[in-house]
Amino acid sequence: MTEQIISIERMEDAVAIFGSFDENIRIIERELGVTVVNRDSQLKISGDGEAVLHAGKAVNALLDLAAKGEAINEQNVRYIINVVRAGNEDKIGMLAKDVLCVTAKGKPIKPKTLGQKRYVEAVKKNTVTLGVGPAGTGKTYLAVAAAVAAFRAKEVNRIILTRPAVEAGERLGFLPGDLQSKVDPYLRPLYDALFDMLGPENYQKYVERGNIEVAPLAYMRGRTLDDSFIILDEAQNTSREQMKMFLTRLGFGSKIVITGDITQIDLPTDKVSGLKEAMRVLKGVEDIAICRLGEADVVRHVIVQRIIKAYEEDENRRNAAKNR
Numbered sequence: 001m002t003e004q005i006i007s008i009e010r011m012e013d014a015v016a017i018f019g020s021f022d023e024n025i026r027i028i029e030r031e032l033g034v035t036v037v038n039r040d041s042q043l044k045i046s047g048d049g050e051a052v053l054h055a056g057k058a059v060n061a062l063l064d065l066a067a068k069g070e071a072i073n074e075q076n077v078r079y080i081i082n083v084v085r086a087g088n089e090d091k092i093g094m095l096a097k098d099v100l101c102v103t104a105k106g107k108p109i110k111p112k113t114l115g116q117k118r119y120v121e122a123v124k125k126n127t128v129t130l131g132v133g134p135a136g137t138g139k140t141y142l143a144v145a146a147a148v149a150a151f152r153a154k155e156v157n158r159i160i161l162t163r164p165a166v167e168a169g170e171r172l173g174f175l176p177g178d179l180q181s182k183v184d185p186y187l188r189p190l191y192d193a194l195f196d197m198l199g200p201e202n203y204q205k206y207v208e209r210g211n212i213e214v215a216p217l218a219y220m221r222g223r224t225l226d227d228s229f230i231i232l233d234e235a236q237n238t239s240r241e242q243m244k245m246f247l248t249r250l251g252f253g254s255k256i257v258i259t260g261d262i263t264q265i266d267l268p269t270d271k272v273s274g275l276k277e278a279m280r281v282l283k284g285v286e287d288i289a290i291c292r293l294g295e296a297d298v299v300r301h302v303i304v305q306r307i308i309k310a311y312e313e314d315e316n317r318r319n320a321a322k323n324r
Contacts, residue, residue, distance in 0.1 A: 002052045006043040006059055014038065016066035017059065024062070024077045028055055031081050057084045061092040070095070075299055079113055082296055088114065101145035101152075104199030109145045115297035116142060122289035123257055128247070130235075130279060131259045133293025134308045139259035140233050144193035146257070147229040156229045156253065157211065161190040163233040164217045164242065187214050190233060217242060226251035235260035235275040237267055243274025263311070 008014045018025050018038070025036050034047035034055045045055045061080050066072055076095075083092055091114055099108040100120055111117040116138055123129045123146045131139040147159045191214060194203050206212040217238065232238070232246055235258045250256055260275040267273060282288050295308045 001046060002049045004045045004052050004056045006045070006056060006063075008041050008043065008063065010067070011041070013063050013066040014041070014043075016072045017062040019072060019074075019077075023074065024072055027074060027077050028058055028081065031078070032058070054081070054084050057089045061089055064093060065095065076112060079296065083114065100142065101149040101197060103196050104202065109142070109197075111142065112138070112299045113297040115291075115293045116299075119291040119293060120146065122291050123255075126287050126289040127254075128250070128256045128282075128288040129258070130275070130282070130288070130290045131257060131293065132262060132275065132279065132291065133297060134261055134263060134295060136298040136304045136308075137293035138297070138299055139261075139293065140189060140231070141193050143231045143233075143257040143259055144190065144197060147231060148194075148197040150229050150255065151211070156255070157227040158225075158229070159194075159206075159212045160225060160228050160230045161187070161194070161212075161214045161233065162217050162220055162231070162246075163187060163190065164235075164237045187216070190214050190231070217246065220246055220249050223249055224251045225249050225254055227253040228255075230254060230256045232256070232258045233260075235278075236262050236265045236273050238274035239267070240272050240274050240277045243278050246274075247278070263315070 028034065029036055032047070032051045032055045034045050034051050036055070036059075037044045037046075043059060045052050045059070047055070058077075058080050061084065062072055062077065065076070065080075070076075080089075080092060083089060094114065094117055095111065098117075098120070099110055101109045103109060111120050115133075119129075119131050119139070120142055123131075123143065131143065133139055144159075144161070147156075147161075150156045151159050191203075194212065194214070198206065203212065207214075217232070228251070230249070235243065237260075238246070246258075247256070258275065258278070262273065262276055262279075265273050265276075279290055283290060295305050295312070298305045298308060
């Protein structure tokens with residue numbers, strides 16, 4: 001049995017890391033197999049040697065984040081435990097820096113994982129960024145936040161959001177209204193992110209002025225997009241030809257972010273995903289970054305991480321069976 005004592009200087013930080021009904025500390029106890037007791041501004045951690053060492057590092061990291069005003073919740077407690085297990089606890093302090101954007105309601109948008117941090121830095125640094133990862137990793141939301149930040153800073157004059165309407169044809173035909181009404185359901189996630197950042201009134205004002213455009217990918221053909229921040233969402237459903245067409249729309253003073261999940265391709269089996277092809281062709285090209293986000297970067301409910309992991313393991317088993 002090993003013990004470690006951690007002193008807490010501010011009770012507000014202790015309250016933050018314990019959470020409602022001590023739920024955050026209970027997660028640390030369950031995940032690492034330790035016991036944590038709070039006595040007189042001190043935390044006593046008891047358990048096996050390595051588990052106590054990990055728990056101490058996790059608690060200190062949480063205290064550091066709490067002292068910097070970060071909200072402590074189940075998601076980031078679990079994430080910090082995983083980071084500590086991987087031996088990267090020295091990088092956790094990076095997560096409390098750099099507000100990317102502030103929403104219409106005053107909520108600061110920041111990267112919540114180290115993978116998201118690398119993704120945001122790549123978007124800022126490069127002209128073209130490919131963000132590839134599973135659902136819930138914040139690929140689209142952070143890209144929209146970066147676009148709004150660039151627009152507010154007058155680095156670009158327009159924000160252009162687009163995605164392929166994979167079901168174009170039969171299913172779209174059953175939807176009522178004109179073409180814009182038919183494609184709106186496929187663009188809904190982009191609208192939601194913009195509403196969150198700008199508020200519905202500002203969003204509508206910028207749309208009427210032409211500062212914001214949300215359109216299906218087919219509308220991009222034949223255009224040159226200058227002084228724009230352009231986001232292509234659900235890029236795994238583009239064809240090779242569509243991806244090449246989109247990438248060559250880039251004009252002067254513009255930036256492109258392409259997001260997608262190569263495990264959720266809805267194209268016919270005989271068609272190559274434009275995103276997969278772009279990842280292969282553009283690897284190593286100057287001023288183009290390819291960022292891969294994983295299950296550890298999922299910022300939705302913990303069950304989403306487990307679902308993604310289960311599917312990945314199943315895919316690996318099936319691939320191994322094929323290769324036998």
